Amino acid sequence: MEKFYYRTLLVYQNAKQLAIDINEILKKFPDEERFAMTSQLRRASTSVMYNIAEGFGRYTNKDRIRFLDIASGSLMESSSELELAESYGYISNEELDNFDNKIVVITKQLAKLRSTLQTD
Numbered sequence: 042m043e044k045f046y047y048r049t050l051l052v053y054q055n056a057k058q059l060a061i062d063i064n065e066i067l068k069k070f071p072d073e074e075r076f077a078m079t080s081q082l083r084r085a086s087t088s089v090m091y092n093i094a095e096g097f098g099r100y101t102n103k104d105r106i107r108f109l110d111i112a113s114g115s116l117m118e119s120s121s122e123l124e125l126a127e128s129y130g131y132i133s134n135e136e137l138d139n140f141d142n143k144i145v146v147i148t149k150q151l152a153k154l155r156s157t158l159q160t161d
Contacts, residue, residue, distance in 0.1 A: 047097035052150035056090040056112070059143050063119065070131050078131075082122045088115035089147065102158040109155045113148065120144050 047053050063086040070079045089112045096108025120141065127137040 047094045050093065050097075050154070052147060052154055053090055053093045055143065055147050055150065056093060056116075059119075059140075059147060060086045060090055062143070063123075063140070066132055066136060070126070074131070078122060078126065078129075082119060082126070085115050085118040085122060088112070089119065093151075106155055106158050109151055109158070113151050116144055116147055116151070 060083075063082060067079045067083060092108045092112035092115060096105040096112070099105055099108065123132065123137055123140050126132045127134060132140075
């Protein structure tokens with residue numbers, strides 16, 4: 042395995058872009074959310090890419106799968122926080138749909154990668 046192999050994975054690249062996109066939209070959130078929803082959403086969204094990377098720093102597929110499962114959980118947390126942000130009027134329905142579409146793609150990519158690791 043080459044150094045930093047995980048960076049070549051499309052799922053990692055998509056998770057990184059999702060975190061960047063979410064960080065950009067958080068700039069629109071009200072100041073009173075800075076230490077609440079904004080902070081939590083930033084942590085959850087970056088956790089997806091961090092856990093993919095951490096999983097590929099492990100030596101067994103069982104460990105890699107465990108971190109992919111954590112990444113998937115963080116992705117669902119991000120999704121629910123975005124849904125709430127839309128309910129509060131912090132983001133538009135169109136923005137939520139855009140994020141949902143990205144999250145669906147990443148969810149499928151994580152599931153496929155997980156399945157590949159289970160068969161190895």
